[in-house]
Structure formats: structure tokens, C-alpha cells
Amino acid sequence: MKVRYVLIGILIGMAMINLTGKAWPKDKEVTLLNVSYDPTRELYVDYNKVFTQYWKEKTGETVVINQSHAGSGKQARSVIEGLDADVVTLALAYDIDAIAEKSGLLPIQWQERLPDNSSPYTSIIVFLVRQGNPKNIKDWDDLARSGISVVTPNPKTSGGARWNYLAAWGYALRKWNNDELKAKDFVRAVFKNVPVLDSGARASTTTFVERGIGDVLISWENEAYLAVKDLGPERFEIVVPSVSILAEPPVAVVDRVADQHGTRKLAEEYLNFLYTPQGQEIVAKHYYRPRLKSVAQKYAAQFPPIKLFTVDEVFGGWQKAQKTHFADQGIFDQISPL
Amino acid sequence: MSTRTEPAWIRRALIGIALSFLALFILLPLTVVFMNALNKGIAIYLKSLSDPAALAAIRLTLLTALIAVPFNLIFGVAASWAIAKFDFRLKNLLITLIDLPLSVSPVISGLIFVLLFGAQGALGPWLRAHGIKVIFALPAIILTTIFVTFPMVARELIPVMKAFGNEEEEAAMTLGANGFQTFWRVTLPNIKWGLLYGVILCNARAMGEFGAVSVVSGHIRGQTNTLPLHIEILYNEYNFTAAFAAASLLAMLALVTLILKSIIEFKYRAELAAAGKFVIKMENHV
Amino acid sequence: MSIEVKAIDKTFGTFKALDQVSLKVATGELVALLGPSGSGKTTLLRIIAGLETADCGEIFFHGDDARGKMTKDRNVGFVFQHYALFRHMTVFENIAFGLRVKPKALRPSEKQIKEKVHELLKLVQLEWVASRFPSQLSGGQRQRIALARALAIEPKILLLDEPFGSLDAQVRKELRQWLRRFHDHLHITTLFVTHDQEEALEVADKIVVMNKGKIEQVGSPEDVYHNPASVFVLNFLGNVNIFHARSSAEHKSGEKPAKMYVRPHQLIVSRSPLSENSVKVVLTFVNLAGSIVKIDAQSQKGEIFQVEMSQEEYRALKLTKSDEVFLTPKNIAFSEYEI
Numbered sequence: 001m002k003v004r005y006v007l008i009g010i011l012i013g014m015a016m017i018n019l020t021g022k023a024w025p026k027d028k029e030v031t032l033l034n035v036s037y038d039p040t041r042e043l044y045v046d047y048n049k050v051f052t053q054y055w056k057e058k059t060g061e062t063v064v065i066n067q068s069h070a071g072s073g074k075q076a077r078s079v080i081e082g083l084d085a086d087v088v089t090l091a092l093a094y095d096i097d098a099i100a101e102k103s104g105l106l107p108i109q110w111q112e113r114l115p116d117n118s119s120p121y122t123s124i125i126v127f128l129v130r131q132g133n134p135k136n137i138k139d140w141d142d143l144a145r146s147g148i149s150v151v152t153p154n155p156k157t158s159g160g161a162r163w164n165y166l167a168a169w170g171y172a173l174r175k176w177n178n179d180e181l182k183a184k185d186f187v188r189a190v191f192k193n194v195p196v197l198d199s200g201a202r203a204s205t206t207t208f209v210e211r212g213i214g215d216v217l218i219s220w221e222n223e224a225y226l227a228v229k230d231l232g233p234e235r236f237e238i239v240v241p242s243v244s245i246l247a248e249p250p251v252a253v254v255d256r257v258a259d260q261h262g263t264r265k266l267a268e269e270y271l272n273f274l275y276t277p278q279g280q281e282i283v284a285k286h287y288y289r290p291r292l293k294s295v296a297q298k299y300a301a302q303f304p305p306i307k308l309f310t311v312d313e314v315f316g317g318w319q320k321a322q323k324t325h326f327a328d329q330g331i332f333d334q335i336s337p338l
Numbered sequence: 339m340s341t342r343t344e345p346a347w348i349r350r351a352l353i354g355i356a357l358s359f360l361a362l363f364i365l366l367p368l369t370v371v372f373m374n375a376l377n378k379g380i381a382i383y384l385k386s387l388s389d390p391a392a393l394a395a396i397r398l399t400l401l402t403a404l405i406a407v408p409f410n411l412i413f414g415v416a417a418s419w420a421i422a423k424f425d426f427r428l429k430n431l432l433i434t435l436i437d438l439p440l441s442v443s444p445v446i447s448g449l450i451f452v453l454l455f456g457a458q459g460a461l462g463p464w465l466r467a468h469g470i471k472v473i474f475a476l477p478a479i480i481l482t483t484i485f486v487t488f489p490m491v492a493r494e495l496i497p498v499m500k501a502f503g504n505e506e507e508e509a510a511m512t513l514g515a516n517g518f519q520t521f522w523r524v525t526l527p528n529i530k531w532g533l534l535y536g537v538i539l540c541n542a543r544a545m546g547e548f549g550a551v552s553v554v555s556g557h558i559r560g561q562t563n564t565l566p567l568h569i570e571i572l573y574n575e576y577n578f579t580a581a582f583a584a585a586s587l588l589a590m591l592a593l594v595t596l597i598l599k600s601i602i603e604f605k606y607r608a609e610l611a612a613a614g615k616f617v618i619k620m621e622n623h624v
Numbered sequence: 625m626s627i628e629v630k631a632i633d634k635t636f637g638t639f640k641a642l643d644q645v646s647l648k649v650a651t652g653e654l655v656a657l658l659g660p661s662g663s664g665k666t667t668l669l670r671i672i673a674g675l676e677t678a679d680c681g682e683i684f685f686h687g688d689d690a691r692g693k694m695t696k697d698r699n700v701g702f703v704f705q706h707y708a709l710f711r712h713m714t715v716f717e718n719i720a721f722g723l724r725v726k727p728k729a730l731r732p733s734e735k736q737i738k739e740k741v742h743e744l745l746k747l748v749q750l751e752w753v754a755s756r757f758p759s760q761l762s763g764g765q766r767q768r769i770a771l772a773r774a775l776a777i778e779p780k781i782l783l784l785d786e787p788f789g790s791l792d793a794q795v796r797k798e799l800r801q802w803l804r805r806f807h808d809h810l811h812i813t814t815l816f817v818t819h820d821q822e823e824a825l826e827v828a829d830k831i832v833v834m835n836k837g838k839i840e841q842v843g844s845p846e847d848v849y850h851n852p853a854s855v856f857v858l859n860f861l862g863n864v865n866i867f868h869a870r871s872s873a874e875h876k877s878g879e880k881p882a883k884m885y886v887r888p889h890q891l892i893v894s895r896s897p898l899s900e901n902s903v904k905v906v907l908t909f910v911n912l913a914g915s916i917v918k919i920d921a922q923s924q925k926g927e928i929f930q931v932e933m934s935q936e937e938y939r940a941l942k943l944t945k946s947d948e949v950f951l952t953p954k955n956i957a958f959s960e961y962e963i
Contacts, residue, residue, distance in 0.1 A: 081456035
């Protein structure tokens with residue numbers, strides 16, 4: 001029966017390890033859950049440090065900010081299913097609309113509550129290519145060329161991927177004078193060159209960078225910069241196309257949850273702080289385009305000017321775009337070869 | 339004991355294939371994991387493991403196993419006792435239910451819980467009204483883990499209990515032992531190896547489960563991330579060394595599991611051989 | 625402690641194992657339940673032990689209703705055909721088991737347990753195996769330990785389920801005699817199940833012949849052997865030859881005997897017919913090995929007969945294989961009459 005004692009020993013050991021952990025929050029400690037999308041991991045690590053300091057100085061309260069990151073669509077679904085987010089900082093307005101509609105946790109007009117369509121930072125869609133740009137990729141046309149391998153995530157699951165798609169479509173409309181059919185053919189040709197559709201932006205980046213698949217990665221500008229910085233500036237280059245889409249990842253307080261937790265004021269301040277010069281500095285440091293002109297000027301070298309269009313201008317808003325392109329039987333389903 | 343009739347070269351070829359399979363699918367990945375974990379030095383390795391988020395993940399994984407394994411142990415023994423020793427109408431249903439988690443994809447297993455306990459799910463509103471947090475919190479992780487490791491103990495024990503038959507337990511009863519005494523003194527010593535085996539498998543699965551837990555976890559750093567989920571996060575943050583460091587923990591768990599399994603198999607087989615003449619056939623005396 | 629069962633029924637699915645079985649066993653009796661497979665004897669034994677429950681009927685131990693009691697409270701010693709010794713315990717622990725599981729109030733001290741176990745080992749003449757494991761014992765030794773274990777709780781009733789069934793012929797014979805002497809010594813009410821008629825005849829005070837869930841006959845070995853109540857009992861308890869009677873001269877009431885059943889040693893062998901019931905046969909096989917001579921013979925009609933005689937008789941008759949002789953019944957064990 002020696003075995004019995006060994007087993008009991010293991011059980012006790014495990015129990016002890018658990019008890020030594022800090023399981024319960026101390027008093028005078030408030031928690032805030034920020035449910036965000038994939039690429040903002042690094043941004044919020046830094047931002048949260050600065051904000052908690054600011055809040056402590058301002059109110060004396062210690063706030064612990066918990067982060068959750070995954071694909072934007074997946075996160076929205078989780079919040080609907082009960083993930084108790086005090087704030088959501090997602091990739092596209094459509095995802096937050098879905099939360100408002102399906103669960104009523106925040107009002108339908110949430111986007112009007114904060115400046116700039118509730119998007120304190122923006123990004124654009126660019127290309128990441130291998131050092132030296134061996135395939136000579138300069139603009140969107142090149143993505144449809146035969147022999148080019150394009151990496152992008154799946155628009156069905158990834159917010160970033162939908163921006164990619166709409167950017168390509170927008171470009172085609174501009175080039176061929178708003179000919180929807182030509183645009184459809186163009187985007188079809190691009191997706192034909194895609195060897196693998198990952199579920200999220202980060203996964204696609206990993207596919208391109210780590211697994212060495214593809215000649216060009218269509219990506220958020222901030223993601224591209226991050227990849228270059230973290231994974232080797234001597235391995236990759238960023239190519240900015242002639243025109244791109246203005247991606248406005250929005251943020252919002254989840255009213256019902258915040259009220260339930262009593263964190264309403266904190267949550268609002270948390271988001272407001274993003275618009276302050278301090279917040280915008282952090283944003284820019286992490287390669288997101290800041291809204292504040294003063295900060296934007298400071299980082300002008302990082303963010304070259306570029307012709308941009310918005311979802312509202314070209315597609316009449318996210319609801320319409322979602323319905324036309326990404327819903328079941330939508331255009332993406334029709335053209336997707338995979 | 340059986341005669342070998344194949345020529346030597348076939349034997350060697352088969353053994354060779356088995357060994358290369360082993361090398362490719364087990365040794366190679368293990369080597370890669372440890373090499374990557376340690377390529378920045380021991381200091382970084384230990385630092386990444388003592389990071390608060392990593393510690394929280396390790397703690398959560400241990401806690402989950404600590405709850406799931408004993409629960410499934412008790413349930414497994416009870417279920418296999420019922421199945422091996424009695425005949426009752428819903429027996430086949432019970433056997434099917436026990437096998438269910440094995441035939442269902444882990445992601446579906448997780449989804450079942452979201453559909454049950456999520457805010458939009460069947461029990462969601464009731465739970466919300468009573469302020470009970472299940473999904474995207476600890477209870478869901480534990481429930482999901484219990485669900486996917488359900489079958490481990492039961493499936494090991496059922497054939498073992500069947501093989502040993504009922505007679506020793508009947509003898510114990512005639513000698514005046516009550517149910518508990520019979521179980522503790524007679525049944526348990528007989529099934530102990532099968533039980534241990536099942537517990538080890540159960541534990542390995544409980545600690546390593548990814549898919550099902552990922553669906554119900556909520557991925558809140560430092561709170562609802564188990565070790566496997568934590569590894570995914572590190573990987574997604576391009577923090578490969580730390581990811582492999584955490585993975586090395588799971589790899590070590592796998593190795594320990596394999597070793598324990600082998601020891602048990604060895605001892606169990608030796609015991610069976612010694613008691614070989616003892617195996618009782620279940621005749622239906624009338 | 626006497627046993628009485630009344631009108632016991634037991635059905636397994638569609639198979640009726642016991643059909644209105646009633647039986648009385650007096651205190652101190654050694655009774656054999658004898659019958660072929662499927663006769664219900666083991667089921668009856670298990671019902672008495674409480675390991676099965678009867679569908680209906682009553683069970684009394686010394687006048688007290690035992691049906692409400694669980695197995696563990698019935699204080700019966702049970703010995704299984706395959707011993708059912710606890711494989712993970714030493715012989716000592718096996719025997720001590722019944723004492724160790726007693727409720728705290730009744731549990732003897734360690735010293736008392738030790739004494740009792742050694743006493744029992746002495747009784748079954750196996751003191752030297754106390755620290756061995758069952759797997760290290762021979763079949764005969766295991767069965768004796770099983771018996772010792774059953775006796776540890778000082779049962780008033782001992783039930784044995786084909787106790788010698790798994791053993792070699794020689795060991796079986798030895799243990800049979802041993803059980804008889806054992807019983808003479810201890811006088812515990814004992815009920816044992818067997819399908820071996822030789823065993824039942826040798827060991828038991830009383831034999832209960834069972835067939836297809838019913839009791840065919842209850843009686844002493846002599847009763848059951850010499851005065852069988854039915855053809856079944858007759859057939860089961862020894863070899864028997866069937867004669868088809870030709871004359872009506874047999875029975876006083878004038879009925880014609882249709883068949884006569886004669887035991888092998890009740891046949892007269894002669895070179896010429898002795899009566900109208902004599903049958904002409906050819907000796908097909910002679911077995912001279914043993915204390916008696918066993919002869920197989922076949923009539924012209926193809927009927928097979930088995931004859932037994934002493935070695936002297938055989939020599940006196942100067943018989944050999946392929947001889948043509950006549951067989952005449954000396955004593956008829958059982959007759960069946962035409963209606």
C-alpha cells in the first residue's frame with residue numbers, strides 16, 4: 001500500500017501549491033476587465049501600466065486591469081455569452097454592434113459617445129514582404145498576379161481580415177471606376193493566391209513570419225511594424241500601397257457590466273485616457289496612428305501620408321458591408337476558393 | 339512464450355519501424371521543446387516560469403486536476419462497479435454516455451457548456467439572476483475538464499472488474515462484511531493497478547486539455563488561463579522562449595506519465611502472470 | 625440449526641430455475657443436492673445463502689424467517705467451487721477476514737483472532753501455510769483453506785457449492801472422506817451441491833435429487849439407489865440397463881410391464897436362455913482393470929447392455945470378447961408399466 005501514501009502525498013503537495021498562490025483580491029483593489037482583440041496585446045500591457053499609475057495618483061485606488069485577447073469576432077461572441085467585460089476594445093464597430101444588438105449590454109448608439117467614432121487610434125492596411133522585396137510587390141495589383149502567394153486571415157473569423165478584404169475591394173473600385181463586377185473578379189483573384197486562411201491576424205502573421213509561407217502578408221500597419229521590430233528588421237520590409245482603407249478599431253464601455261461591478265466611472269476614464277496626449281503617445285509608440293494632431297506630427301516619419309477611404313464612404317457602413325460581403329452566401333462565400 | 343516464426347529480418351524491420359516512429363513523433367518534438375526552452379539560458383527559462391501569469395496558469399492547471407481527478411476517480415469506480423457487477427435496464431445507456439466525451443471533439447465539449455451556461459444559454463438567465471458565474475470562470479474550466487476526462491478511469495476499470503468476477507465479493511458477504519468493507523478490503527486491492535493506471539491517464543488529460551477549455555475560458559490573463567492556454571498566448575505574443583519553457587513543463591508531465599504508466603503495466607503484468615491460475619471464469623451455476 | 629424452504633420459485637429471464645421447491649434439513653445433517661447442470665441445485669443453495677433472492681417462497685433457519693436478512697447477517701458459511709479465496713491476502717488473513725469485519729462491539733482482539741486462525745488451520749491440517757498466498761497452494765489445499773475461512777465465523781449452517789468439482793480425481797476422493805470425517809467431528813448442518821452421484825452416495829446422510837428445477841426424490845443413499853422414485857433418479861444414480869419385457873407374468877395386478885430397468889450387477893450371464901426375458905447378446909468389450917469386471921454387450925436389435933461381475937465370476941464363466949451369451953435380469957430396480 002505504499003502507493004496509497006504516494007498518491008496522498010501528491011494530492012497534498014498540489015493542494016499546498018494552490019494555497020500559496022494569491023487567490024483572493026485584497027481590499028481597496030478594483031478590477032477592470034478589458035476584452036480586446038489580437039494585435040493589441042503589447043499596446044495594453046504598456047497602457048495599463050501607465051493608466052493604473054495615473055488612477056492611483058488621481059484617486060488613491062489601486063486598479064488591477066485584466067486583459068483578454070483573441071479574434072475580435074470570437075471576443076464579441078464571448079461577451080454576448082457572458083464574459084464580463086467592463087470595456088471592450090475590438091477591431092471593428094460591427095462586432096460591438098453585435099454585442100449591443102444581441103445582448104443589450106450597451107446602447108445601440110454607443111459609437112456616438114466618444115469622439116472620432118469611438119476610435120482613439122486608427123490603422124491602415126499595408127503589406128509585409130521579405131527583405132529585398134524579391135517578388136517586387138508595390139501595390140494591390142501585384143497581389144492578384146499569378147505566382148504570388150498571399151497571406152491573410154479568414155474574413156469569416158477575423159476582424160483584421162475583413163479590413164484587408166474591404167481595402168482590396170476599395171482599391172479595385174477606385175481603379176475600375178466603381179465597377180462592382182471588376183472588383184469582385186479582382187478580389188477573387190487575390191484570394192486565389194492565398195494558400196492558408198488562419199483564424200486571426202496574429203496567426204496569419206505567425207504563418208508568414210515563423211512558418212515562412214507566402215510572399216506577402218496583408219496586415220494592419222501596427223502588426224507589420226511589430227513583426228518587423230520583434231522578429232527581425234533585417235528579414236522583412238513594409239510596403240505601403242497607393243491607397244488603403246482607414247481602419248477604425250473602436251472602444252466602448254459595456255454599460256450593464258460596468259454598472260453591476262460599480263466600475264462605470266473607472267471604465268469611462270480608462271477609455272477617455274486613450275485620447276489624452278499621454279495615451280496617444282503610447283498608442284503611437286505601438287504603431288497605431290494617433291488622432292491627436294500634435295502626437296501625429298511627432299511620429300510623422302513612422303506614418304507616411306497615404307490616400308485613405310473609409311468603410312462609410314465606400315461601403316455605406318459596416319452593417320451593409322457585413323451583409324453584402326461577409327454574411328452567409330455573401331460575396332466572400334461566393335468567391336472563396338477554399 | 340509463443341514461437342516466433344517470422345524470419346529475423348522481418349522482426350528487425352518491424353522493430354526498426356516502431357523505433358523510428360517513436361523517435362520521430364516523441365523524441366524529436368521533445369528535443370525541440372527543450373532546446374527552444376533553454377536556448378536563451380537557464381536564467382531566462384526560470385524567469386519565464388516565475389512570471390505571475392505563468393504561475394497563475396500553473397496554479398490553475400494544478401487546481402483543475404486536483405478537483406477533476408478525484409471526482410472522476412469516485413465516479414469511475416462507482417460506474418464501473420455498477421456496469422461490471424450488475425445488470426440493469428439503463429446499463430447500455432450509461433456505457434454510451436461514458437464513452438461520449440471520447441467520441442466528441444473537445445471543442446464541441448466546450449461548446450456544450452457554453453450553450454448550457456452561457457448568458458444566452460439554457461441556464462444562463464437563471465445563473466445571472468442568482469449572480470453565479472460559471473462560464474468564462476473557474477467552474478466552467480473545471481466542469482469541462484471533468485467532462486472530457488470522464489471516461490479515463492471507468493474504461494480502465496470495467497474490464498478489470500469483469501475479469502475478477504464476483505466471487506470474492508460474494509465470499510466476503512457470506513463472511514459478514516458490509517458493502518463498504520467488501521469494497522475496501524476485497525475489491526480495491528484487486529483493481530488497484532487498473533485504478534492507478536486510469537488515474538494517471540485522467541491526470542495527464544486533465545492537465546493537458548486545450549480545445550474544450552479554450553472555448554469556455556474567456557482567456558483572462560492571470561485568471562482563467564490554464565497552462566496550455568498560457569502557452570498559446572505566449573506564442574501569439576512572439577514570446578517563443580517563454581512559450582517553450584511553459585511547454586517544457588507539460589512535456590515533463592508527459593514523460594513522467596509515460597514512465598509511471600510503464601511501471602504500472604510492468605508490475606500489473608507480473609502480478610497477473612503470478613496469479614494466472616487464479617483467473618476465475620464466470621460460469622452461470624444453476 | 626435446521627433449514628426449511630417452502631415453495632421456492634426462481635426465474636432467470638425466461639428460464640425457470642426453481643419450481644415450487646420445498647425442503648427440510650435437520651440440525652446436524654449432511655445433505656447433498658444432487659442433479660445435472662440446470663437442475664437448480666446451485667440456485668437453491670445461493671438462495672439459502674442470500675446471494676440470490678427467490679421470487680416467492682419462504683426460508684426458515686431454525687424456525688426464524690431468514691428472508692429479510694441480508695447475506696452478511698445470515699451467519700452461513702459458504703464454500704465456492706473455485707474457492708474464491710482473497711488473492712491479495714495471506715492464508716492467515718483470509719481465514720481471519722470474517723473475524724476482522726465483525727462490528728466493533730463483537731470483534732475479537734488480535735490475540736484471539738490469531739488463536740482462532742491457528743486452531744482452524746490445525747483442524748484442516750494446514751498450519752504450515754499460514755503466511756503463504758493462495759496462488760502458492762494446490763487445489764486441495766485451497767479448498768481446505770476456503771473451508772477453514774468459512775468456519776471462522778462459527779456458522780450454524782455450512783453451504784458448499786460443488787466443493788470438489790475443480791479438483792483431480794484422487795484429491796477429490798481424499799477430500800470426500802475428509803469431509804465426512806470432518807462432519808462427524810463438528811456436526812454442523814451442511815448442505816452441499818454436486819453433480820457426481822458417487823460423491824453424494826459416499827458422503828451424504830441424505831440425498832436430494834433435483835431435475836429441471838424440481839425435487840425428484842429425497843432419501844438416504846440406500847433409499848435413493850435401491851428404491852428410485854422415478855426413471856430419472858434411477859438413471860442418474862448409476863448405470864442402468866433397459867429390458868423390454870415380453871411376458872405379462874411379472875406383475876400381480878395383471879398389468880403388462882413395458883420396460884424394466886436393471887442395474888449392471890443384477891444381470892445373470894449364461895450360455896443358454898433362462899427365461900422369456902433373457903436376451904441374446906454379443907460381448908463387445910471387456911474391461912478387466914479394476915476390482916470388478918465391466919462388460920459391454922450388444923443385442924441383435926442393437927441394444928447396448930452393461931454388465932458388472934466380480935473377477936471370480938468372470939473366470940468361472942470363462943467368458944471372452946465376441947462370445948455369444950444370454951443376459952437375464954436377477955433383480956429389477958424399476959419397472960415402467962403400460963397403461
